[in-house]
Amino acid sequence: MRLRPHMLLLPLLALLLALPGCGYNTMQQQEEAVFRAYADLDAALQRRLDLIPNLVETVKAYAAHEKETLTAVTEARAKAGQVKLDPAKLGDPQALASFQAAQGELSSALSRLLVVAERYPDLKANQNFLDLQHQLEGTENRINVARQRYNQTVETFNASIRTFPNSMTNSVLLHLTRKEFFKADAAAQTAPKVKF
DSSP states (O other), X not given: OOOOHHHHHHHHXXXXXXXXXXXXHHHHHHHHHHHHHHHHHHHHHHHHHHHHHHHHHHHHHHOTTOHHHHHHHHHHHHHHHHOOOOGGXXXXXXXXXXXXXXXXXXXXXXXXXXXXXXXXXHHHHOHHHHHHHHHHHHHHHHHHHHHHHHHHHXXXXXXXXXXXXXXXXXXXXXXXOOOOOXXXXXXXXXXXXXXX
16 A cells, blocks of 8 residues: 555644644743743842942941941842842752842841931931932832842743643753742841831
């Protein structure tokens, strides 16, 4: 029995029709969404880093003897600026934990700085300080929203690469790995203490 040319085309045609349902393009788009969400989060974190020097200088003018707190903020900012997370390592729990730890130290140091500011009525009344404080609050809100959006895209992506038929396509063609979530920072769990 001799196969006719159009009989050879039938399996190829069936394969081409099945490809849209294999999830290849969807998983690629979802991984790109994870990278975009991380980039948005990184931009919000950078905005916070950029605000800190002005905030420290403003507080320094009023609270020069709070050198320990000012130094802690400056050092935490430097460390957070040095610990970068390559988007290719979003699936590496240790890399993400190191990045989050540096950001957590910065958040904790900023909280202590704002508590120190409570001791200085003139500082709290300074328009420059108030503007910087409002910008910082807005930035912290942006960071929180960006973390939530990142975690949502990670959840979608991780589910996609683990469910059928995408899991088969991923294991054969793509070899995409699951991404890590941003978790609550341990330092953020404790409120700073205010003493008057």
